[in-house]
Amino acid sequence: MFKRIIIAEDIDSENLGIVSSINALTQTEAETNQSCDKTLSRIKEAIIKEQPYDLLISDLSFNLDTRISHNITTGKELIHQVKNIQPDIKVIVFSGEDKPAIIKSLFDSYNINGYVCKGLYGLSELKKAISQVYLGNTCTCPVSKHALHQSNVTQLDPYEVQLLKLLANGYKQDEISLHFIEKGIEPNSKRSIEDKIRKLRQDFDAKTTIQLIHLVDGMGLIS
Amino acid sequence: MFKRIIIAEDIDSENLGIVSSINALTQTEAETNQSCDKTLSRIKEAIIKEQPYDLLISDLSFNLDTRISHNITTGKELIHQVKNIQPDIKVIVFSGEDKPAIIKSLFDSYNINGYVCKGLYGLSELKKAISQVYLGNTCTCPVSKHALHQSNVTQLDPYEVQLLKLLANGYKQDEISLHFIEKGIEPNSKRSIEDKIRKLRQDFDAKTTIQLIHLVDGMGLIS
DNA sequence: CTATCCTTTGTGGGAAACCACATAGAGTTC
DNA sequence: GAACTCTATGTGGTTTCCCACAAAGGATAG
Incomplete structure (x- = not known):
């Protein structure tokens, strides 16, 4: 089982639940950080000390402490940077986000190993995912699996995204x-x-x- | 301090953290439910048994178990119904939602006693709020206070909302x-x-x- | 090279949206 | 009740958008 796990999750009320649940499963002490920047620097340190983490569990959206400035503001960026400096680290996203377009883009562009939606049974799905990813599989919880298997997982090319953004901005x-x-x-x-x-x-x-913009807005395609 | 607390929160990874934190503060066993319907029926039962709850802590958005049908689907509706059958119950909303328009409408129309945004320090803010509300005050965490004090807390009347919704729907x-x-x-x-x-x-x-719809969409004014 | 397809761009007409000016009625103030 | 304001509505003109038809250029298959 994974020995060194690091978690990026801003919300304190979530941290407690996640950490205790993971510790019970893996018999090890997972580390948790509330900001992307902190998480990245901890991962860097670990590489230098030759005790790299072997699993990153990350949320996608972060409430930022406005009193300090931030380099990385989203889980997506964090994962991108982490994969750059440590390509072999396993990554599971644990997020409330269930929009197909967003989930799909993470697998396609960022090469993540698992995606679990927070929800009624998020924690038990997360535990399943950890076991599966440890075995070398990729894993999606039922909610995200369903999202991914929708026939109309509309993907927009960069041109279309920019066009829609300009329209949305007047x-x-x-x-x-x-x-x-x-x-x-x-x-x-x-x-x-x-x-x-x-x-x-x-x-x-x-x-x-007008309706077009409303629709793509709702699907998170231009955010 | 409050003796009988009930929590409505769908996400299992949150429940653990909230409950343990509240129990430590109040020296009592808070009850938690993952659906609005269940929460409402528990509150009804408690009234009949003449052991009514004295505090409801509720999330706003709920992932619904699709295998069963639901009457109440949002925290807003839940609070409305609860206030109908037990007007004196205290209510604190604990949600990730930080849009001024939504927070304001809860205080204006639903007469809640506190609002705490999930976030970096959500749990400690929640504990503060519980103490304050117990003393008879209303309480908002710094994040929601800031949201409420924005000068342009645009409120739309029902006519405008309907107009915008029709536009958004083509x-x-x-x-x-x-x-x-x-x-x-x-x-x-x-x-x-x-x-x-x-x-x-x-x-x-x-x-x-087009931009207008994009803006009101982003502010959650027509959702 | 030719035939064919696909994308880009052009043109003109019609529809929808936008805007300026104006009128009618409801409600207020004095 | 006269003067005033505010909202709802009408008219006509301009802009923007939408759409059908078509020509030009590039890519591809045979």
Whole structure:
């Protein structure tokens, strides 16, 4: 079983439950940190001391202590950085986030080993996931498995994301055109942007562009 | 100090931390339930047995077990119902939600006694709140206090909420007009609806109606 | 090389949204 | 009740958006 586990979880009321539950399972003392920066520096230290952690359990969103400044503000960034300096570390995400698009992107781009949604049975699912990941498998809890297996796990390419963000931020179609021309992004004609928006409306079954933005907002696709 | 405390919190990893922390403070055994329905029925039973609870600590959003059907699905509804059958019970909300509009509406419409945001120091803030509420005060943690004291705690009236919801759901202005006429809601002329939308755009400093929806979405005003 | 497909861009017309000016009625103040 | 304000609504004009048709350019298969 894992010997050195580190947890990144900001909410103090969660920490207690997670740590005691994990300690019972693994017969070892898991370490917990309430900020991403702290977690990363602890992982760095451990590598230098040649006692690297073998499992990172991380939340995704963090309430930041506003009195100090932060380099890393989300679990996603944290995982990215950690995988850079220690590619072989196992990573399980333990988060309340259940949006398919977000879960999928973590497996696709960040190569995580497990995803467990906080919820009614989150803790027991987390324990299962730890055992499975230790055996070399990847593991998803029922909730996230269901999310991943939805047929319409819409993925947007960077162009579409940027287009939608500009729309959401009050840009009109010709302003978007100008903006793309400035930035050298193509296609950038007024007409093409119109088409892209139309296509997105169709994909999302939106009657108006307003509804389109409402939908992608709700799916967390432009956050 | 409170003698009979009931907690509504769906996430199992939270329960452990909250309960042990509260028990230490109050020297009593708090009861916890993972669903709103269960919580309400326990409160009803307690009244019948003439051993009513004196404090409810409730989350706002609940992951629902999809295998069974639910009457109450949110903490807001739960609090409403509980206050109906036992007006003198004290209520503290313990939630990750930090949107000013939502926090404010709970104090205004549901008459809660305290609000604590889950976060870095959520548990210790919760303990403070329990003591304060026991003394008859209302209590907000620093995070929610800050949220409440923002100058622009925009509150929308029901008409505006409905208008924005229709827009978000793909209705065009003349469709909204027809819809309002059908429902007997006034004002309902195409022209007036246009004006209402314009006013909202100004209030929220939105350049387009698309941006307006994006903004109110983000503030949780139409969810 | 040619035929074909797909994407980008153009054009023009119609629909929806936006805006400025104006009128009517309800409620207030004096 | 006259003057005033505020809201709801109407009209007409401008802008923005939406859509159908089409031409130009690049990529690909045969």
